[in-house]
Amino acid sequence: DQVERILYVDIDIVVCQPLAPWIEEKWTESEEKRSQWILEKKNTSYMFMFQTRRAAGKVAHSGVILLHRQESKTCLAKWRDYMDTGRSRFQRDQEIIRHMMREGPEKTHCKISRWKRGTQENGKIPKDDLIFPHEEDFRKRNFAQFVHITNTHHASLTDASIQQPFLEDALQLTQVE
Numbered sequence: 001d002q003v004e005r006i007l008y009v010d011i012d013i014v015v016c017q018p019l020a021p022w023i024e025e026k027w028t029e030s031e032e033k034r035s036q037w038i039l040e041k042k043n044t045s046y047m048f049m050f051q052t053r054r055a056a057g058k059v060a061h062s063g064v065i066l067l068h069r070q071e072s073k074t075c076l077a078k079w080r081d082y083m084d085t086g087r088s089r090f091q092r093d094q095e096i097i098r099h100m101m102r103e104g105p106e107k108t109h110c111k112i113s114r115w116k117r118g119t120q121e122n123g124k125i126p127k128d129d130l131i132f133p134h135e136e137d138f139r140k141r142n143f144a145q146f147v148h149i150t151n152t153h154h155a156s157l158t159d160a161s162i163q164q165p166f167l168e169d170a171l172q173l174t175q176v177e
Helices: 019-029 031-040 073-085 093-103 135-139 153-157 160-170
Strands: 005-009 013-015 045-051 060-068 110-115 146-148
Touching: 005 019, 019 031, 019 060, 045 073, 060 093, 060 146, 073 093, 073 110, 093 110, 135 160
Parallel strands: 045 110
Antiparallel strands: 005 060, 013 146, 045 060
8 A cells, every 4th residue: 555656677688877756757747747647537547658759759668658557447447458358459468559559538437648768859868778788788787777689589689798798787697796
């Protein structure tokens, strides 16, 4: 009962910065949105994710999700319903999220809000809290908030001998560990 917020993180994501300040920052940033949604539609649930770069912010990435224990229940129930009933139609959880976004909160009773990721605005590129690392990121020790070392094609692009020292540093492992 004392838990209010929940942060889901995919297993192949390395958390390289302290979580509590980041969660507090994102929650504070979203306070006005949440208040507005609650005023507009009392039956609309919500969850927060990063946007993807590929679809100009129209798609959410479900590798990191910030939820409210009570106020995100409808979103989670709808997502699960699609997972349980749409196996032949949806191959991945990302496809379900896209479908829910296309249907919109009027139908799903779920608002999926997206955080921007390192896109250029006013000539500046903001810090990217979620990266899919390339070899240069490993070599330069780009310790973003979340480093998504995907278990698919992306991870195979950088040799394990380059990834390992990065992971040892990111996880603050000792020689013995």
